[in-house]
Amino acid sequence: MAELGNPKNTIEILNKYKFVFQKKFGQNFLIDTHVLDKIIQAADITKDDFVLEIGPGIGTLTQYLCEHAREVVAVEIDKMLIPILSDTLSKYNNVTVIHQDVLKLDLNALVQEKNQGKPIKVVANLPYYITTPIIMDLFERHLPLINITVMVQKEVADRMQAVPGTKDYGALSLAVQYYAKPYIAANVPPNCFMPRPNVGSAVINLTLHTQAPVQVSDEKLLFQMIRASFNQRRKTLVNGLNNSSELPFSKERISNAIKEIGLSENVRGEALTLEQFAQLANALSDHS
């Protein structure tokens, strides 16, 4: 089967199967070999690796993964793509395609069955309509992961990598950085895809922390606080936390905890580092 990174071959396959792009599945297929190489490099794929690909499309990136990895499992939601994938991946015996919504698949069971529970890499050109739910789902399931390398909307990549005090810094930055170290490996213009998306894209590598960067006694509380602080970005941290229906603390209690960790009671959530959010969560849960 011809290499799909070449747009001519992609068009040929699309015509052969009379494929109709589904907007609702966020289908923008890669047609640029440099970008494909870049993804493989950023993920540092070697013949030792077991790779989970989310949304293989017609199999463009999958072909590259099969060439470089030991084993690949690709999960695709669109049933129209399944026969196409059998065709475009026919020459590889190290790939399994699963027809399923990745958010509904028991990924821990899959890793257990296919890779004896050992850590895997995740690689994807993600459907932009569910980028954040997919990434958070991978983290929150506590899958054994080495790294996640994904194509996302450029502004989402910027938010994941942002530091305190910048306009892009928010709940997503903190959630991602709690689990992993982000690194933007490439910016990718719309003409590298078919059809072209309306936004710029970026390849981001998230390497999982081997040790948690902060110690918290109540992880759930930490994330509730982060969400509450950025829901009302222009409010002070005290008011943001006090107004949240998820949090039970009185204004006085919050104010005291903020002072206890050495911050001003007028501070805004956007100024706090992950470490400071963790200290505050610990101060609040200690007194409960």
Ligand code: SAM
């Ligand atoms: N990997 C291909 C490429 O780079 O050319 C396709 C990428 S395209 C941006 C996203 C792919 O994810 C599509 O094939 C789409 O059908 C699939 N997809 C969308 N939602 C999905 C879901 N919930 N679970 C699994 N696959 C999904």
